[in-house]
Amino acid sequence: MGSFLRRYAQPYLFIAPAAVVMLLVVLYPFIYNFIIAFSNMSLYHLRNPEFVGLQHFRTIFTEPEIVSVFAKTVIWTVVNVAAHLFLGVGLAILLNQEVKGRGIFRALLILPWAMPQYITALTWRGMFNYQYGAVNLMLRALHLPAVPWQANEYWALAAPIIANIWLGFPFMMIIALGGLQSIPKELYEAAEIDGAGWWFRLRKITLPLLKPVLVPATVLGTIWTFNNLNVIWLVSHYGEPADKTHILVTYVYKAAFHYYRYGYAAAFSVVIFILLLSFVVYFLKATGEKGAAG
Amino acid sequence: MTMKKLLSVISGVFAAFLFLSILAGCGGGGQKGPARIVLWEIMDPEERVILDEFLDAYNASHADVEVSRTNFAPEQLRTQFLTAAMGGGGPDLVFGPADNAGPFSIASVVHPVDEIFPGDYLARFIPLAFDTLAGHIWTLPAQVGNHLCLISNSDIVKTPPATFEEMIRIASDFTADTNGDGSIDRYGLVFESKEPFWLVPFLGSFGGWVMDAEHNPTLDTPAMVKTLRFVSDLRNRYGIMPRECDYQLSDTMFKEGKAAMTINGHWSWRGYDDAGIPIILSSIPKNEKTGLWAVPMISSRGYSVNVNIEGEQLERVKELLKYLVSPEIQVAYATKLSVIPSIREAFDDPAVKKLDRIAASWEQYQRGKRMPVVPEMRAIWDAMRPAFQNVLNGEATPEDAARAMQKDAVRKIREMKG
Amino acid sequence: MTKRALKSALRHGALALFTLATIYPIVQVVSISLRPGDRLYTTSLALIPEGASLDAYHAILFDKPFLLWMRNSLIVSVSVTIIGVALAATAGYAFARFRFPGRGAGMLAFLVTQMFPATMLLLPLFLLLRKIGLVDAMPGLIIAYVATALPFCVWTMKGYYESIPVELEEAAMVDGTTRVGAFTRVTLPLSAPALMITALFSFMTAWSEFMVARVIIQKLGLYTLPLGLESLAGTFQTEWANYSAGAILVCIPVVALFLALNRYLVSGLTLGGVKG
Numbered sequence: 002m003g004s005f006l007r008r009y010a011q012p013y014l015f016i017a018p019a020a021v022v023m024l025l026v027v028l029y030p031f032i033y034n035f036i037i038a039f040s041n042m043s044l045y046h047l048r049n050p051e052f053v054g055l056q057h058f059r060t061i062f063t064e065p066e067i068v069s070v071f072a073k074t075v076i077w078t079v080v081n082v083a084a085h086l087f088l089g090v091g092l093a094i095l096l097n098q099e100v101k102g103r104g105i106f107r108a109l110l111i112l113p114w115a116m117p118q119y120i121t122a123l124t125w126r127g128m129f130n131y132q133y134g135a136v137n138l139m140l141r142a143l144h145l146p147a148v149p150w151q152a153n154e155y156w157a158l159a160a161p162i163i164a165n166i167w168l169g170f171p172f173m174m175i176i177a178l179g180g181l182q183s184i185p186k187e188l189y190e191a192a193e194i195d196g197a198g199w200w201f202r203l204r205k206i207t208l209p210l211l212k213p214v215l216v217p218a219t220v221l222g223t224i225w226t227f228n229n230l231n232v233i234w235l236v237s238h239y240g241e242p243a244d245k246t247h248i249l250v251t252y253v254y255k256a257a258f259h260y261y262r263y264g265y266a267a268a269f270s271v272v273i274f275i276l277l278l279s280f281v282v283y284f285l286k287a288t289g290e291k292g293a294a295g
Numbered sequence: 296m297t298m299k300k301l302l303s304v305i306s307g308v309f310a311a312f313l314f315l316s317i318l319a320g321c322g323g324g325g326q327k328g329p330a331r332i333v334l335w336e337i338m339d340p341e342e343r344v345i346l347d348e349f350l351d352a353y354n355a356s357h358a359d360v361e362v363s364r365t366n367f368a369p370e371q372l373r374t375q376f377l378t379a380a381m382g383g384g385g386p387d388l389v390f391g392p393a394d395n396a397g398p399f400s401i402a403s404v405v406h407p408v409d410e411i412f413p414g415d416y417l418a419r420f421i422p423l424a425f426d427t428l429a430g431h432i433w434t435l436p437a438q439v440g441n442h443l444c445l446i447s448n449s450d451i452v453k454t455p456p457a458t459f460e461e462m463i464r465i466a467s468d469f470t471a472d473t474n475g476d477g478s479i480d481r482y483g484l485v486f487e488s489k490e491p492f493w494l495v496p497f498l499g500s501f502g503g504w505v506m507d508a509e510h511n512p513t514l515d516t517p518a519m520v521k522t523l524r525f526v527s528d529l530r531n532r533y534g535i536m537p538r539e540c541d542y543q544l545s546d547t548m549f550k551e552g553k554a555a556m557t558i559n560g561h562w563s564w565r566g567y568d569d570a571g572i573p574i575i576l577s578s579i580p581k582n583e584k585t586g587l588w589a590v591p592m593i594s595s596r597g598y599s600v601n602v603n604i605e606g607e608q609l610e611r612v613k614e615l616l617k618y619l620v621s622p623e624i625q626v627a628y629a630t631k632l633s634v635i636p637s638i639r640e641a642f643d644d645p646a647v648k649k650l651d652r653i654a655a656s657w658e659q660y661q662r663g664k665r666m667p668v669v670p671e672m673r674a675i676w677d678a679m680r681p682a683f684q685n686v687l688n689g690e691a692t693p694e695d696a697a698r699a700m701q702k703d704a705v706r707k708i709r710e711m712k713g
Numbered sequence: 714m715t716k717r718a719l720k721s722a723l724r725h726g727a728l729a730l731f732t733l734a735t736i737y738p739i740v741q742v743v744s745i746s747l748r749p750g751d752r753l754y755t756t757s758l759a760l761i762p763e764g765a766s767l768d769a770y771h772a773i774l775f776d777k778p779f780l781l782w783m784r785n786s787l788i789v790s791v792s793v794t795i796i797g798v799a800l801a802a803t804a805g806y807a808f809a810r811f812r813f814p815g816r817g818a819g820m821l822a823f824l825v826t827q828m829f830p831a832t833m834l835l836l837p838l839f840l841l842l843r844k845i846g847l848v849d850a851m852p853g854l855i856i857a858y859v860a861t862a863l864p865f866c867v868w869t870m871k872g873y874y875e876s877i878p879v880e881l882e883e884a885a886m887v888d889g890t891t892r893v894g895a896f897t898r899v900t901l902p903l904s905a906p907a908l909m910i911t912a913l914f915s916f917m918t919a920w921s922e923f924m925v926a927r928v929i930i931q932k933l934g935l936y937t938l939p940l941g942l943e944s945l946a947g948t949f950q951t952e953w954a955n956y957s958a959g960a961i962l963v964c965i966p967v968v969a970l971f972l973a974l975n976r977y978l979v980s981g982l983t984l985g986g987v988k989g
Contacts, residue, residue, distance in 0.1 A: 011892065019800040019863055034833050118921065
């Protein structure tokens with residue numbers, strides 16, 4: 002034991018402060034939820050919840066809309082994260098080159114991140130109004146047909162996705178900008194001398210060397226987007242049209258806050274948790290992130 | 296920086312944490328001082344301004360008591376109060392809509408008002424102000440109303456319509472494309488046409504209602520089918536309402552003078568004044584086909600007392616509560632925000648009696664019907680909303696929508712009780 | 714026109730166009746803040762509304778306790794930034810440079826905390842903090858925010874450290890520096906861009922967060938900016954003009970912080986220079 006401690010004392014000491022804070026905040030809420038997920042805790046059984054085993058999990062997997070909501074959650078997450086990555090990395094590369102007024106561009110481009118989400122999400126909703134919204138007014142000015150952003154099932158999912166892409170790309174841009182600083186300029190110069198084109202440089206130098214910072218940002222971006230209730234909730238005004246614009250966390254929210262079905266909501270959260278955990282473990286293995294595997 | 300330095304910085308941060316936590320802990324208990332009374336409320340910003348004035352006055356005149364308030368969104372107040380009160384804590388008082396009574400009574404987290412106040416005190420209130428559930432009153436009403444009325448821009452509408460026919464005619468006359476760009480830029484009627492709360496007045500005018508006496512949903516009825524057809528016709532057949540007309544669009548268009556009439560509650564009137572729109576209030580019209588007036592939902596808002604409060608503290612809270620619903624405060628709310636008082640002395644006060652808006656609102660109130668306060672109502676709202684939107688978007692017939700509402704409501708209620 | 718000039722023009726054009734599209738919704742918020750009568754929407758395309766006034770800015774600055782909210786938010790955000798960066802810089806370093814039992818599990822554990830829907834963690838967190846007396850106390854809020862920001866910060870620091878050649882540290886250690894000395898004097902300065910990212914992220918986590926604050930803070934005197942702004946909203950009526958004016962003002966410290974940190978993002982302190 003003594004030699005074990007001597008050997009590993011340093012890394013454990015380095016990690017301890019962060020670990021203590023995390024445990025303090027999340028341990029109890031986690032255990033609490035995992036326990037009530039197997040109980041019938043609800044408004045009618047608030048003081049005397051009973052153990053009900055896997056009952057909630059059976060209910061969840063037989064919800065009639067579960068497949069379509071899951072599909073929409075996946076579309077919502079994949080499109081958002083892909084767009085954040087594409088725009089964020091693209092803009093970072095542009096801004097890392099010689100650009101006049103670079104500082105001004107950077108400062109303006111982080112504004113979507115800096116502004117409180119509630120007001121910008123509602124502003125986007127206004128911009129998506131069929132008759133008076135700025136988006137359709139511009140489409141009409143370009144002689145394109147107006148789009149029923151709030152009445153059609155598919156456009157109604159597109160609207161919050163567009164709003165959320167706008168909200169999220171600045172974050173990815175900043176991370177990519179930071180990551181680009183760790184790439185030695187000499188590598189590009191050498192590649193240029195060898196006559197390599199920009200596509201080659203992007204694929205063989207920029208992206209691989211950005212990976213260390215992009216992998217955690219992508220993993221966490223995926224988790225956050227998957228569980229991001231606010232934007233879709235506000236832009237679609239609680240699921241319009243006709244409750245067709247929902248993602249999985251909406252169920253958690255509604256069950257807990259509308260119907261006081263705490264046990265069910267906790268069980269749903271456990272399902273979401275397991276889905277995300279499986280994805281992350283798989284993703285980290287696939288991207289060759291040694292840390293999580295070893 | 297060396298390891299030692301780094302460690303000392305980190306441990307310093309932790310020490311500071313610990314110190315601050317201990318300080319914060321001490322702040323909570325132990326110390327002698329005024330008794331604290333905590334109020335959680337869901338008021339609108341302008342209501343809070345009035346409340347704060349009176350709370351400041353109360354704190355100034357009561358050296359032994361310190362009242363503080365926190366604003367919440369309705370859903371959050373309910374859930375957080377349930378959690379806190381179940382754990383033996385929570386605020387002393389909550390202010391909210393009457394339907395808080397449902398969850399609060401089932402979970403027994405508030406005192407029945409009729410057990411902590413004597414009957415002769417409660418007799419000072421308008422009988423219509425009370426909701427009872429399971430044989431008890433759970434909320435001491437501070438205001439009655441919270442209902443929808445018809446609001447007309449008097450520059451455009453000289454006499455508010457008395458029937459649906461008139462309403463449609465006036466609205467059609469005003470609806471126009473004034474700048475000739477091919478799209479209509481002013482409309483006769485705007486209201487939140489995506490929320491079922493705005494559907495209910497019309498449902499009543501066709502003789503329907505949302506639930507029966509046993510709290511079972513009654514949505515798949517001929518009255519509901521006719522209602523859905525009527526509201527969808529307002530937009531799709533008569534063309535007097537814009538597409539995708541939600542609360543914010545209605546509010547904006549009415550404030551811009553681009554809408555002749557709107558349907559909204561007392562909370563909106565001051566905003567129209569501020570925007571310079573001259574308004575007349577009237578009841579939502581009569582359905583000439585059935586001879587019935589429109590039936591908006593009516594309800595009270597008021598205070599509930601945390602069940603964990605007892606003894607001396609309960610007496611202090613009761614005294615504050617009597618102050619909060621006192622005629623003086625209610626008259627202030629009535630004259631400044633056109634809220635109907637719940638206590639008779641304020642209701643009969645000459646300063647309130649002479650207000651046209653209160654009179655019009657009271658007339659509409661008497662034509663309304665109480666919003667059920669049972670938790671089943673939430674399931675019914677959530678079942679009505681999507682089906683209603685489907686009809687407006689032309690995705691479902693009124694018949695199918697009514698059937699879908701009923702089925703969905705029954706299912707949601709079963710799940711909630713499960 | 715040379716090919717290079719054409720490319721540069723294209724680059725500037727694309728950036729300018731994209732930036733315009735990006736700030737359009739922001740301009741809308743500015744427009745709401747100038748609009749009289751609290752209208753969230755408008756039926757016209759005019760950016761400067763009829764009857765525009767700066768009343769809302771005056772109201773939010775002088776009639777509301779905006780400066781108090783700002784002060785509280787600054788205290789919380791700056792504390793979270795300092796603690797978050799310090800903890801992430803050390804923990805990330807251990808994960809990047811050491812091999813030890815539980816390393817993989819530990820790193821995954823940081824991620825795992827983010828996977829559970831946050832709404833469900835709030836109520837038990839509230840119960841917990843009440844038990845230890847951290848409700849209505851800034852330390853409670855600060856701890857919660859640090860825990861929210863840490864997973865991203867730890868992973869980002871770890872990723873960045875790994876892109877710095879370990880040989881640099883080894884060389885320093887051969888010269889007689891301790892491990893910690895190598896970390897603080899060699900690796901940490903080279904990680905300026907990553908430190909900047911984690912600082913900005915920690916700051917923003919605390920600066921814009923509403924849900925946790927709503928649960929932990931109830932005293933009006935402790936309101937942070939998001940809580941303060943939210944108090945301008947009601948069930949039906951919201952002070953849209955004041956809200957938007959406040960939202961614009963809330964951006965200013967963030968942009969200022971960003972401009973101050975910008976230097977480190979373009980520091981030119983690239984590895985090439987060190988290695989070469």
